[in-house]
């Protein structure tokens with residue numbers, strides 16, 4: 001006899017069971033690969049504040065030699081660096097209670113209770129929870145699994161990957177090497193002119209990581225048919241200007257796949273990109289206010305990228321440096337003339353000055369005797 005037929009839990013109406021789950025399961029979770037299995041942890045910062053320089057990652061003492069801050073600045077989880085710390089138990093900078101909340105001891109316990117409850121909870125989760133993925137490997141694993149591989153995988157990998165095709169809310173945060181995003185110009189022309197169907201047939205001279213990139217987006221459109229909201233956050237882990245990246249090229253696959261309706265339920269796609277320095281923006285490579293506009297299906301948002309970075313001083317030892325094309329604009333914010341302005345507003349003012357052939361930065365340099373590095 002099935003012992004669960006004696007359970008008082010499952011005969012309860014689905015609404016009651018779901019109300020119980022809603023108490024236990026966070027509204028946003030991270031998925032990441034750990035020892036070849038998909039691990040789940042709570043997202044403790046589902047909507048990180050915008051326009052942060054990185055100073056908020058400081059621990060104690062002099063920020064220049066703050067090794068914890070340097071590690072946080074190097075986090076591949078980007079704005080979810082706190083979620084990474086609690087998910088992986090890094091640093092010991094949080095109270096153990098906090099770690100328990102993030103690793104979600106209760107969530108793990110009920111997921112481990114029995115297979116029936118596990119399935120019940122996963123059905124609840126795919127419908128209500130926002131799933132965050134912060135690395136390419138996990139992203140690839142989730143969308144490119146062979147869904148026809150049958151039940152043999154269920155027990156080795158857990159049920160979770162099999163629920164991925166039913167995800168409704170997905171947030172992808174990718175902080176990748178600059179070299180990943182630096183596409184050769186000919187590959188750009190080829191991939192951006194190719195329709196969705198042609199993406200997989202891209203010529204051999206396209207670097208393999210770009211093929212993988214195209215394949216992942218194609219797999220997402222093919223597999224995640226229930227997807228309703230997709231949010232993408234992109235940046236590099238390099239202090240060089242984001243303007244080196246051809247945004248139109250790297251988002252071309254996504255735009256092509258969505259615009260031809262391969263993911264029918266998709267209501268909203270937003271892409272968060274680093275703020276562009278007005279000095280370096282180019283309409284043919286970047287989504288600027290000038291033409292051509294971004295594809296109608298995409299909402300582009302911009303954020304200041306971190307101006308502080310972790311730098312290896314001696315092997316294994318990291319210090320913090322302040323190095324950004326925006327450093328001077330950030331410093332402007334501290335002047336009385338700019339009081340109450342956000343960085344985005346200062347950048348906008350700078351953009352307008354540039355259109356008139358002036359530069360706030362240059363004027364500021366002339367006004368002050370500071371020595372600024374030439375950009």
Ligand SMILES: [Zn+2]
Nearest residue numbers: 043044080083
């Ligand atoms: Zn998070």
Ligand SMILES: [Zn+2]
Nearest residue numbers: 094095096099
């Ligand atoms: Zn702890």
